[in-house]
Amino acid sequence: MITTTGYSATTTLPLDASISPDETVALPKLKPRPVGASERIQTIDMVRGFALLGILLMNIPGFGIDGSAFYNIINGPHNTADYYTLAIVTSFFDGTMRGLFSMLFGAGMVLFTLSKKEVEGGASVAEYYYRRLLWLVLFGVLNAYVLLWEGDILFYYGLFGMLLYPFRKTAPKWLFLIGLACFATGHFKQQMGYAEFREKRLEYVKAIAAEKSHQKLTEKQKSAKAAWEEIEKNRKPDMERTAENVSERRGGYATVFTHFADRNGSLETMITYHFWPDMLGMMFIGMALFRLGFFSNKLTTSSYGLLLLVGYGIGIPIGWIFFSKGVAVTDIGRYLDAHRVPHGALYDLRRLLLSLGHASLLMLIYRSQILPRLMKVLANVGQMAFTNYLMQSIICTLIFHGYGLGYYNQLKFHQLYYIVGAVWIFQMIFSYIWMRYYRFGPFEWLWRSLTYWKMQPMRLTARAVA
Amino acid sequence: MSTPNLNLATPDQETPDIAINAEGTPRKPERIQPLDVLRAIALLGGLLVSIWIFGGLGNNRQLQILEHPNSDNYRLFSLVKLLIEGKMIALISLVFGAGVVLYLSRPNQQNKLSVPDLFIRRQMWLLGFGLLNALLFLWSGDILYHLAIVGILLFPFVRLSSKGLLIAAMITTVIFCGKNYWKYSDDKKAYNKYTAVIAFEKKLSRDSSARARAITAIKGDNKAIAQVKKDSLSKKQKADKQAWEGLLKNTKYDPKKDEGENKEMQTTSFADLWSHVLPATQNRESQWMFQTGVWEVASMMLFGMALLKFGFFENKLSRKQYLLIALAGFAVGILLGWFRLHYYSVSIADYTKYVVKNLFPYNILFPLEKLLMTVGYAALVMFLAVITRLSSFLKAVASVGRLALTNYLLQSIICSVFFTGYGMGYYGKLEQHELYFLAGEIWIVQIVFSIFWLQRFELGPAEWLWRCMTYGKWLPIRKNTSTNTEVIIPALT
Numbered sequence: 001m002i003t004t005t006g007y008s009a010t011t012t013l014p015l016d017a018s019i020s021p022d023e024t025v026a027l028p029k030l031k032p033r034p035v036g037a038s039e040r041i042q043t044i045d046m047v048r049g050f051a052l053l054g055i056l057l058m059n060i061p062g063f064g065i066d067g068s069a070f071y072n073i074i075n076g077p078h079n080t081a082d083y084y085t086l087a088i089v090t091s092f093f094d095g096t097m098r099g100l101f102s103m104l105f106g107a108g109m110v111l112f113t114l115s116k117k118e119v120e121g122g123a124s125v126a127e128y129y130y131r132r133l134l135w136l137v138l139f140g141v142l143n144a145y146v147l148l149w150e151g152d153i154l155f156y157y158g159l160f161g162m163l164l165y166p167f168r169k170t171a172p173k174w175l176f177l178i179g180l181a182c183f184a185t186g187h188f189k190q191q192m193g194y195a196e197f198r199e200k201r202l203e204y205v206k207a208i209a210a211e212k213s214h215q216k217l218t219e220k221q222k223s224a225k226a227a228w229e230e231i232e233k234n235r236k237p238d239m240e241r242t243a244e245n246v247s248e249r250r251g252g253y254a255t256v257f258t259h260f261a262d263r264n265g266s267l268e269t270m271i272t273y274h275f276w277p278d279m280l281g282m283m284f285i286g287m288a289l290f291r292l293g294f295f296s297n298k299l300t301t302s303s304y305g306l307l308l309l310v311g312y313g314i315g316i317p318i319g320w321i322f323f324s325k326g327v328a329v330t331d332i333g334r335y336l337d338a339h340r341v342p343h344g345a346l347y348d349l350r351r352l353l354l355s356l357g358h359a360s361l362l363m364l365i366y367r368s369q370i371l372p373r374l375m376k377v378l379a380n381v382g383q384m385a386f387t388n389y390l391m392q393s394i395i396c397t398l399i400f401h402g403y404g405l406g407y408y409n410q411l412k413f414h415q416l417y418y419i420v421g422a423v424w425i426f427q428m429i430f431s432y433i434w435m436r437y438y439r440f441g442p443f444e445w446l447w448r449s450l451t452y453w454k455m456q457p458m459r460l461t462a463r464a465v466a
Numbered sequence: 467m468s469t470p471n472l473n474l475a476t477p478d479q480e481t482p483d484i485a486i487n488a489e490g491t492p493r494k495p496e497r498i499q500p501l502d503v504l505r506a507i508a509l510l511g512g513l514l515v516s517i518w519i520f521g522g523l524g525n526n527r528q529l530q531i532l533e534h535p536n537s538d539n540y541r542l543f544s545l546v547k548l549l550i551e552g553k554m555i556a557l558i559s560l561v562f563g564a565g566v567v568l569y570l571s572r573p574n575q576q577n578k579l580s581v582p583d584l585f586i587r588r589q590m591w592l593l594g595f596g597l598l599n600a601l602l603f604l605w606s607g608d609i610l611y612h613l614a615i616v617g618i619l620l621f622p623f624v625r626l627s628s629k630g631l632l633i634a635a636m637i638t639t640v641i642f643c644g645k646n647y648w649k650y651s652d653d654k655k656a657y658n659k660y661t662a663v664i665a666f667e668k669k670l671s672r673d674s675s676a677r678a679r680a681i682t683a684i685k686g687d688n689k690a691i692a693q694v695k696k697d698s699l700s701k702k703q704k705a706d707k708q709a710w711e712g713l714l715k716n717t718k719y720d721p722k723k724d725e726g727e728n729k730e731m732q733t734t735s736f737a738d739l740w741s742h743v744l745p746a747t748q749n750r751e752s753q754w755m756f757q758t759g760v761w762e763v764a765s766m767m768l769f770g771m772a773l774l775k776f777g778f779f780e781n782k783l784s785r786k787q788y789l790l791i792a793l794a795g796f797a798v799g800i801l802l803g804w805f806r807l808h809y810y811s812v813s814i815a816d817y818t819k820y821v822v823k824n825l826f827p828y829n830i831l832f833p834l835e836k837l838l839m840t841v842g843y844a845a846l847v848m849f850l851a852v853i854t855r856l857s858s859f860l861k862a863v864a865s866v867g868r869l870a871l872t873n874y875l876l877q878s879i880i881c882s883v884f885f886t887g888y889g890m891g892y893y894g895k896l897e898q899h900e901l902y903f904l905a906g907e908i909w910i911v912q913i914v915f916s917i918f919w920l921q922r923f924e925l926g927p928a929e930w931l932w933r934c935m936t937y938g939k940w941l942p943i944r945k946n947t948s949t950n951t952e953v954i955i956p957a958l959t
Binding site for chain 2: 118123124126127130131134162163165166238240241244265268269270272273274
């Protein structure tokens with residue numbers, strides 16, 4: 001997904017200086033066009049490739065298993081492979097891959113808009129930028145309604161990207177603050193929602209206390225009691241609901257389509273309206289980091305080292321607390337009684353730190369040249385991230401839905417990760433080979449051609465290969 | 467008279483000049499007066515519908531009116547539904563779309579923010595105004611939010627030719643019709659599920675009573691008793707049954723609902739009021755926007771963009787043609803509206819029967835009706851604009867339109883102070899015609915205020931703030947007497 005990057009107009013960005021709008025070199029008056037392969041910033045592609053593969057860690061349960069699995073793992077014995085898998089994935093990766101993607105989307109936005117020069121009489125850079133995003137929204141719709149992946153994020157990135165344009169030249173300091181303000185808004189909303197939920201529990205507790213002291217319950221207390229009992233009941237997996245979900249997901253294309261048609265609509269509405277801080281906040285921070293040179297390998301080794309230490313040093317313990325105290329909750333009632341503020345309040349801090357940690361680690365590996373091959377392959381994966389993102393939808397829906405192999409809910413939670421591994425290997429090999437012969441991934445090519453409304457050259461020229 | 471050059475591909479031809487005054491700040495480009503008149507019509511006319519919601523004449527009480535089709539209340543209500551409802555949002559979207567093209571066809575200035583930059587900023591601040599209107603002035607029916615977002619979405623289309631825009635407008639209108647149909651087919655589906663459950667229930671009770679007889683014959687057969695207990699509806703069946711029953715209930719007037727609603731809206735605590743209004747606001751800004759709003763606004767905005775590029779607002783057509791378009795638009799539009807209202811009444815009378823009988827919903831052609839009537843209004847104003855005797859009247863009306871944003875926000879402030887418990891608490895206490903007395907008062911206040919304001923100032927207060935925020939600096943608001951800022955009325959020159 002989400003590659004937004006990579007199109008510079010006719011020149012490369014100066015790699016040895018931090019990027020600022022004034023530093024883009026004067027350009028010959030040519031129509032804006034995508035960047036050539038040699039001009040790309042390899043470290044950005046590398047981090048993007050990493051995030052792209054990583055995102056499948058978080059998405060695979062959505063593809064392959066009914067939601068009741070989480071409840072059963074958390075409420076079951078803790079010494080199982082499923083539990084360990086969930087613990088590691090949640091505390092170490094949850095939200096961080098989406099975070100990195102959002103950051104790189106912000107970075108790519110700056111790269112796209114600032115490296116292009118306005119052309120007299122032609123469409124403005126702003127128009128190309130917005131066309132590109134509208135196409136992205138459409139790709140998101142296809143991903144959700146045709147490929148039938150309800151976890152699509154292209155739709156949101158396309159929409160939220162439209163709000164970034166006026167900020168492309170804003171100073172990094174302000175971008176950070178705006179990003180943090182987004183998170184603050186998100187947490188404020190979360191806290192309001194949590195307090196409302198908790199209120200229901202507290203009403204129930206009062207009603208129960210009244211009942212115990214043999215008072216007659218008022219109508220209000222009775223309904224409060226019933227309301228909470230209903231909530232508790234709905235949290236437990238419902239066999240009937242699970243069975244229905246599984247049979248629909250394992251049905252033919254029409255059945256699966258109907259299953260998702262309404263869900264997709266309400267998800268898209270709700271996430272756009274309520275969860276924009278999650279993505280937009282990271283996009284702003286990504287813009288700031290890019291402007292500071294973080295993603296283009298311009299910080300000192302000790303800075304990356306420090307960020308790695310801080311990111312993992314604080315992020316991992318918080319991640320563990322977040323999982324063990326906040327996610328692995330068996331008794332939601334007691335949890336509400338005990339916590340005025342939920343552990344979700346740590347969510348964005350945690351993933352910000354871990355995302356920085358992941359990216360810094362990659363940068364350090366890149367610099368130290370220990371695994372040059374792997375880094376190169378990751379960069380290949382990142383170069384065609386959009387293709388790879390859609391390919392994950394295609395592969396996984398074909399594995400799990402009924403019109404494909406129909407493995408939905410047939411595997412155990414930890415077994416899903418064998419599939420993740422297989423997809424990773426496939427995508428790495430595929431990207432490596434593809435990028436040897438072509439300038440873009442197939443979907444990148446389509447997207448670019450649509451944006452510029454002109455067929456883009458696809459094959460690498462002999463010169464570029466050399 | 468210089469006509470704005472709308473062919474964006476060649477911006478260096480004759481263009482509406484934004485002159486730079488001594489302070490180096492841009493001066494307002496010429497305004498097209500008929501657009502301001504249309505803004506004013508949309509703004510003042512829209513109040514006749516929005517005051518229903520402001521004043522507590524919501525869906526529920528409207529059903530009560532519809533249940534008595536021979537009353538004056540019903541006639542007045544239908545008249546407003548026919549001429550105003552939906553057309554004013556359409557009209558403001560149309561004018562907004564025309565404004566988008568005008569705004570974007572200005573040339574870039576050296577060392578200044580580029581025009582697309584200004585445009586996006588302007589839209590984003592408008593989004594801010596919309597949120598302010600909804601969340602602070604408590605107007606859950608706000609439309610600024612939607613105009614802001616759809617304006618950004620349509621930005622990449624501005625370069626299309628008038629024909630291309632017209633096709634895009636038609637496509638979005640068809641999608642909008644389709645959305646109305648889709649919603650109706652959901653109702654139909656709900657009904658079919660309901661009938662299936664009812665049939666199952668009947669069979670069940672027959673079987674159960676047969677079994678009960680059997681049980682009394684063989685006393686103590688635990689298996690049979692367990693079987694009877696199992697014979698109840700599944701959760702899904704129950705939900706299906708309730709879904710349709712809930713749907714039906716919503717087509718009937720329920721006095722209890724009003725009582726509760728009135729009490730909530732008359733609370734004196736702003737915080738309580740805020741949380742009570744919030745769900746409606748959120749629904750408007752999310753579900754409604756996603757499902758229909760975006761198509762409703764986009765179709766008309768595209769249409770406005772197309773009309774402007776055709777030169778419709780700059781007297782490209784003859785007077786006869788304008789008159790003809792106006793008459794045709796109103797004639798067909800009102801005819802469609804008549805059918806819509808008729809079938810709406812039928813649906814309210816017995817929704818079950820209606821769903822069984824009708825393949826299409828009453829509102830399937832509502833988008834087309836809105837489009838025709840809106841074009842009717844636009845053509846009518848273009849027709850009237852050249853009548854000299856009307857010029858001072860039109861100028862007065864246009865001044866309301868020049869202050870459209872200010873006046874729109876002012877309506878929210880006045881109405882929320884007048885109706886909610888935080889202010890004077892008239893919510894739910896006035897009949898429809900009484901609401902219109904207030905609307906009339908607001909009209910007078912707004913017309914007088916706008917005329918006086920524009921004698922002293924160049925821009926309305928909200929417009930001025932909006933522009934300052936867009937440019938990121940303080941701009942003059944007072945009239946600059948040294949430069950000629952007289953509005954050029956294309957129709958009169």
